[in-house]
Amino acid sequence: MKKVCRNIITIMYALVIGGIIGFFTWLFLLLVYLGIHLFWDEFILKLNKSFILIACIIGGILVGICEKYIGKYPKSMNLVLKEYKENKAVEYKSLPKSLIKTFIILWFGGTVGPEAALSGMIGGLATLSGEFLKYGVKRVENNVAISSLSTTKLIFSGPLYGFYSFVNKDDLEKIKIIKKIVYGITIFSGIIIFFIFERIDDKVSFITKFTNIVVGRRELIFIVPLFVVGILMVMYTKFLDGFVERVFKPLQKYNLIKGIIGGIVLGGLAILLPYILFSGEHTLKSLIVQSSSLGPKILIAIALIKLFSNKVCANTGWIGGPIFPLMFSGAAIGMAISYLVGINLAFSACIVMSTLLAGVMKNYKLTIVLLILFFKIKLWIFIIVTAVLSDFIFKNVIKI
Numbered sequence: 554m555k556k557v558c559r560n561i562i563t564i565m566y567a568l569v570i571g572g573i574i575g576f577f578t579w580l581f582l583l584l585v586y587l588g589i590h591l592f593w594d595e596f597i598l599k600l601n602k603s604f605i606l607i608a609c610i611i612g613g614i615l616v617g618i619c620e621k622y623i624g625k626y627p628k629s630m631n632l633v634l635k636e637y638k639e640n641k642a643v644e645y646k647s648l649p650k651s652l653i654k655t656f657i658i659l660w661f662g663g664t665v666g667p668e669a670a671l672s673g674m675i676g677g678l679a680t681l682s683g684e685f686l687k688y689g690v691k692r693v694e695n696n697v698a699i700s701s702l703s704t705t706k707l708i709f710s711g712p713l714y715g716f717y718s719f720v721n722k723d724d725l726e727k728i729k730i731i732k733k734i735v736y737g738i739t740i741f742s743g744i745i746i747f748f749i750f751e752r753i754d755d756k757v758s759f760i761t762k763f764t765n766i767v768v769g770r771r772e773l774i775f776i777v778p779l780f781v782v783g784i785l786m787v788m789y790t791k792f793l794d795g796f797v798e799r800v801f802k803p804l805q806k807y808n809l810i811k812g813i814i815g816g817i818v819l820g821g822l823a824i825l826l827p828y829i830l831f832s833g834e835h836t837l838k839s840l841i842v843q844s845s846s847l848g849p850k851i852l853i854a855i856a857l858i859k860l861f862s863n864k865v866c867a868n869t870g871w872i873g874g875p876i877f878p879l880m881f882s883g884a885a886i887g888m889a890i891s892y893l894v895g896i897n898l899a900f901s902a903c904i905v906m907s908t909l910l911a912g913v914m915k916n917y918k919l920t921i922v923l924l925i926l927f928f929k930i931k932l933w934i935f936i937i938v939t940a941v942l943s944d945f946i947f948k949n950v951i952k953i
Contacts, residue, residue, distance in 0.1 A: 567735045571742025574678045578743070579750040581652070581674060582759070585667055588660035589831060598827070605662075605827070606820035612661025613816020613869070617809035619654040620870040626651040627670040630874055637676060645677030658871050659831075662819060664862040665873020666832040672874075679739070759834035759877070760926045761841065763899035768931060772900045779890060779901060780939055783908025784946065786886060790860055790879070790913050791953045797864040808870060815869025822862055828855045829862050832873065833881025840881070844888045844898070852889035856882040875913065880923070883909040903932045907939040917944035 597608050619626075626647065628636070637643050655670035804811045822829045828836060844852060863878040865871075886909075887902030903924070911920040917940040924936045947953070 563735065564738055567738040568742040571739035571744075572746040574675060574739070575743035575746030576750065577678065578671065578675060579747050581671065582667065584656065585659050586835065588656060589662075589835070592660055593662065593830070602824050605823050605830075606817070609662055609816040609820030609823065610813060611816070612657065612663070613813040613819075613871075614809065615657045615661070615812075616654070616815065616870045617812025619657060620808035620812060623650045623654055625870075625872070626654045627872055628673050629669050629872065630672040630876075633669075633672045633676050642680040643673065643676030645681050648674060648677050655873070658866075658873055661816070662823065662830040663866050663871040663873055664819065664829060664832065664859060664878055665866050665871060666834070666875065666877035668874035668876050669872060675743075679736075761834075761837040763841070763902060763928050765897075766899045766929055766931050767897040768900055768935075769897075772896050775890075775894060775896050775901070776904060776935070779887070779904035780908050780942070782886060782890060783883065783905045783939070783943065784912065784951075786856075786860075786883065786905065786909045787912035787943070787947060788951070788953065789857070790909070793861055793864045797861070797868050801865075801868040804869075811868075812870045815866055815871050818865045818869075819862055819871070822858055826851075826855055826858060828885075829859050832877035833859070834877045837881055837884060840885060841888070841898075844885075845892070849889040849892045852885045852892075856885035856889070859885070876910070876923070879910050879913055880906055880927075883907075899928065900932065900935070903928050903935060904939055907936045908943045911940035911943040912947045915944055915948055917941045920944075 592608075597604050624647070628651070633643055651670055651673055655667070658665060659667060801811065801814075804814070819829070828840060830836075833840075840847075840852075840855075847855075859878055859882050863875055866873065867875075883906035884902040887905035888898050890896070890905070891898040891901035906927075907920055907924050910923070911917045914920065917937075920940040920943075921937055924940070925933050928936065
């Protein structure tokens with residue numbers, strides 16, 4: 554009976570920890586949305602276009618100051634994953650610094666996604682909860698005196714101590730299995746809580762559903778050309794990686810100048826094409842609505858320039874993720890082609906998006922998981938095939 558009670562308590566504990574992580578993820582995205590909405594939609598974009606440039610320059614100054622006095626934050630998603638692989642943990646003490654700079658970058662219109670900060674935040678919180686889990690094991694192994702422990706650690710370690718107390722300390726395999734179960738419950742709880750809050754307030758949602766999907770003979774004929782376009786977009790993105798990095802390399806020590814130049818480039822491009830601002834997850838819906846009036850030429854310009862702006866931001870201290878700018882640009886190119894050759898808009902966007910994202914990230918699993926949220930089941934097979942092929946090509950054939 555005691556063993557059952559301990560297990561129930563631990564499961565409840567994992568659910569609570571996961572719920573906390575899910576809540577903070579939702580809260581972070583809500584604050585990002587509110588900052589952008591209040592600062593841009595309700596203020597800057599209602600003024601003269603020159604205020605776009607002024608706002609971006611101010612953002613560049615703040616980014617440069619943060620870069621100098623806070624540090625190079627947030628860590629990129631690749632760095633977070635590398636840190637986890639090497640240390641089996643993600644450092645979390647720098648989270649406040651990371652969040653301060655992230656909010657500045659995103660609120661001032663940076664063409665970057667929130668996934669860099671999100672991966673660090675979720676990884677840090679998961680590591681923190683993992684430390685509580687390990688602490689429960691150490692109590693069993695070392696029989697640490699309760700009187701020497703802080704109140705906080707007691708609160709968090711209590712349930713886990715009960716969970717591990719019936720496990721032989723030498724039974725490492727059983728401990729590993731228990732950890733996986735607890736972590737799995739934590740992740741599941743976090744996802745559920747996030748989507749519950751997202752349903753309550755859909756402002757946070759980063760998902761834009763493509764509708765009116767048609768897959769006919771004409772669409773099937775254009776699969777290969779669309780895939781080739783996606784491959785060319787990957788190569789363009791890889792070219793930008795090296796080109797923009799070389800241009801800004803001499804300025805890497807001059808944080809303030811670098812940040813201001815990034816703001817000037819961002820603001821100048823945004824005056825011409827406002828869709829250059831932000832990562833794109835919240836502006837994709839309006840792009841779809843306005844795509845027919847924008848026309849193929851403008852859509853192609855938006856896609857190419859947005860990817861360029863993303864690289865400029867990444868090299869001038871406006872650090873963030875590339876995932877949503879890539880998805881946005883892939884959608885824009887796909888929609889442009891749909892108007893040029895007369896095929897279904899959703900189908901065309903789907904093929905280019907999956908090819909571009911999988912090729913750049915070299916991760917077909919991430920691509921599939923993300924894109925099935927945007928498209929109906931009718932297109933899932935095309936997402937899977939193009940993502941796997943693109944990933945394979947850029948890992949084994951075109952190594953750039």
